[in-house]
Amino acid sequence: MHSSPTFDVQKWQMEFSKSGRVKCWTLMERSTWQLLEAEGVLTCPIGSANDDPVLQEAYAWMKDSMASAGVLAPEPGVSPWWCWVRREQNHPEPYIEDAEGLHDPVVLQLSLPAEQIVLSCFDLWHCVLNKWYVWSSEFDEQDFDRAMEKAEEGSVAALQLQRRMQKSWLAIFELDQTVMDMGPFEAKSIQGCYWTLRLADVTAVIERDALTSHHQA
Template identity: 35%
Template sequence: MAEKLFREGRLIADPQLECEVFERSYRWMVRQMAKRSLHCQYPVWAWYRHCNGRPRPDLRATGHLPPGTHGVLLQLNVESHRVLLSQFELWHCVLNNSHLSRSEADNKRVERREERGEVTQKEIEASWENIFDLKFGDYRYWGKLEERYIQACLPLLELSDVVKTTHFKAR
């Protein structure tokens, strides 16, 4: 992907690389981006804030790419009006098609209502809007605000957005 960005001067995500299991969730994110005038067929994903408030992943850790694979970490500077930020942990409610609760007590109330068949898909999807509120969620349930992972979705990435490149070999 980085090669394409440097070759063409911009990177637009390829929907062919989409994971079919999460197609519904990704399409939901595309609709959310469109609501905010960020039109695209598929988003480019990046980190705004990673583990424990750090701005980028720790390349010494495993799991970024298959071991031995050469990768490129891009440090970006993107204008705020070109990006949609959301809480990564909360995004998993969208991926799992589950209600996004503010707290453990709220989650238990929703679970009781779900058992009675009282929670609608419309209500579940409405709860997902909270992933965009970077202060949403009880810290005892979701963790401290300053330590939460924040993901960034962009309609495209411009070469001019790249501030620094770091080449690495995955562990």
């Protein structure tokens, strides 16, 4: 059983929704898009996600957070799909640089049911990836750093600090928070996670060459 969420997922689902749906963009290989065209519905197997152990740990934390917010995986052994809800202020879709690393990418513009997507701050997500503490004030940061210096690896204190750090990561879901000087809400890069990709939710297919460069923004 999952605990009750300590972040307000519905607030942001409503903030970014129109008629109960959220407009977003997902980057993928053309072969995956062709498979979606053929099958109509796709989930993302864990084996298809990045196999970097650091990323896998961060993905597992995101999956647990989604579940605690009531956005449950449809089946075992799947990883969430990722999307952009707002790449940057006044630029919602991804940039051409975001397609780097993909062999033959396309961008799917989607309209997802709001209750099926969990939104988070892209920049603060790097704290989860890098196992950084999300401090709420300069005093909080210094207090955590001092405690880390004193704690011995594997000790009760170290485990407590690990839990404190993971709890601090929940700030990534509070999109209007001001911790770590991530800028105003209107300028934040917002990403989304959802479990099921449906052909019926695709509203446009955008070729890589149609994307603008980050340097042109």
